[in-house]
Amino acid sequence: MELGVIGLGRMGRIVVDRVLEAGHEVVVFDIDEESVADAADAGARPASSIADLAGKLGSEKRIWLMVPAGDPVDAALDELAPTLDSDDVVVDGGNSYFEDSVRRAESTDAAYLDCGTSGGPAGAELGFSLMVGGPEWAYDELVPVFDAVATGPDGHDRMGPAGSGHYVKMIHNGVEYALMQTYGEGFELLANGRYDLDLESVANTWNNGAVIRSWLLELCEEAFREEGNDLGDVADRVEGGSTGTWTVQEALEQEVPVPLIYQSLAERFGSRADDGRFARRLASRLRYGFGRHEVPRRE
Ligand SMILES: NC(=O)C1=CN([C@@H]2O[C@H](COP(=O)(O)OP(=O)(O)OC[C@H]3O[C@@H](n4cnc5c(N)ncnc54)[C@H](O)[C@@H]3O)[C@@H](O)[C@H]2O)C=CC1
Ligand SMILES: O=C(CO)[C@H](O)[C@H](O)COP(=O)(O)O
Structure with missing residues (x-):
């Protein structure tokens, strides 16, 4: 699978490393150029903007957002919007407010997965615990990525519909x-x-x-x-x-x-x-x- 990751801070970088380690391809973007260069050194494909990242992913895009909750999530989604359609899946792995996630799921053309992430930077070695909300088909589609980012198959599950992951x-x-x-x-x-x-x-x-x-x-x-x-x-x-x-x-x-x-x-x-x-x-x-x-x- 090919995954786009936007946001390469303490948590996003771990997502990148674990997904690469599992043998998948990763395209990365962050507003901080140094973080992009570091992730590229680790084997990810660098992108110069969100539009560039979307272009590099082609059709049936799978994108993981790991930016601070609030405005940065809306800003990233606004930039992604012209490139997204109903075959695409966007995961928000940050600590977003669940009602914001319900609103985003309703207003985004892509399938939207709100993913509560627990384990902090220690998850680099152990993997995270992932609580996912959103459409079942999109969750099933992302299972190989969730297996890699979580502690393993038992470290993630679909909680229910939109908002339920961030609610939990x-x-x-x-x-x-x-x-x-x-x-x-x-x-x-x-x-x-x-x-x-x-x-x-x-x-x-x-x-x-x-x-x-x-x-x-x-x-x-x-x-x-x-x-x-x-x-x-x-x-x-x-x-x-x-x-x-x-x-x-x-x-x-x-x-x-x-x-x-x-x-x-x-x-x-x-x-x-x-x-x-x-x-x-x-x-x-x-x-x-x-x-x-x-x-x-x-x-
Ligand atoms: N640190 C922790 O223990 C945990 C954090 N979280 C959540 O995960 C999310 C990320 O947290 P951290 O990695 O700790 O934050 P961080 O501050 O270490 O990293 C955030 C990254 O997002 C980038 N960024 C900000 N706006 C952007 C934009 N518009 N486009 C592209 N990149 C952008 C920043 O440059 C930075 O590299 C937050 O929602 C946080 O609440 C969730 C569980 C645990
Ligand atoms: O989600 C987390 C741990 O589970 C993050 O560390 C979060 O930032 C902690 O919340 P707060 O900033 O309110 O202490």
Whole structure:
């Protein structure tokens, strides 16, 4: 198969490498010329614009968008629009709001797959977990690409119609916020509690067989190993928040109580007041662990 990939940042580049590794052809474009040149060095065919990428793919185009959510997705689709017809398939692998994906699916001539992607830059080696929404035929058509980008055939599935992939990923992120918050609170209590504990050792011990072992807990262990028991100069400011906000808005609309997810989101907003909470500092460091998001540091 031949796949066009637009957006070659932390996540898009992994899509390119894994699809090339599986023996497919890849045509790439990014507004950053250096990223295009790097991907070309790795074996992809470079394109000089979105129109050029579409031209290089010919008919029955398969295109994966991995650009920041919001305007960049609409901008890329606007440029693709004159080249697309109903035989083509466009995948949006970013963290787009699910209602935007429903709107895009309705207004695009191509079949549109909204694909929630989880696993962060660590997915380079492991592969991602992919939650896909959209027409069944288009999902089936892209299975060889999903097999390559995901952990394997079990690492992806079609969730349902347009919007459902990004809907499931949105709620995944709400769960992620609450898990980060609860690990943060536990370690904050340990850090300020009765014993002088080595938190890396606690995390390591928990990760070996404990009920609460998980990848996020492995990232806690990594954070203590790399930053120190007191998290060094990691500031108590946690960035991000859009996907958690959407999750809480949806819960309010559906009248489903999600107090833990709401509280975790509120903690993030509260962290911007800067009062030195350990749990917030660990949450910020975990965002680096799974997403390579920048860690605000203390002055
Ligand atoms: N980093 C993470 O852990 C995860 C990120 N995501 C989502 O994946 C998407 C991409 O994320 P990252 O790779 O982390 O971002 P990034 O900032 O590392 O890369 C985005 C790339 O898109 C390019 N770009 C922006 N506008 C463009 C346009 N109009 N045309 C072509 N290229 C354009 C940028 O130059 C950049 O190379 C986002 O929606 C993000 O929320 C999803 C799961 C995990
Ligand atoms: O989707 C992700 C992880 O699953 C990304 O890392 C995302 O950026 C995290 O969300 P936020 O920016 O709101 O912390």
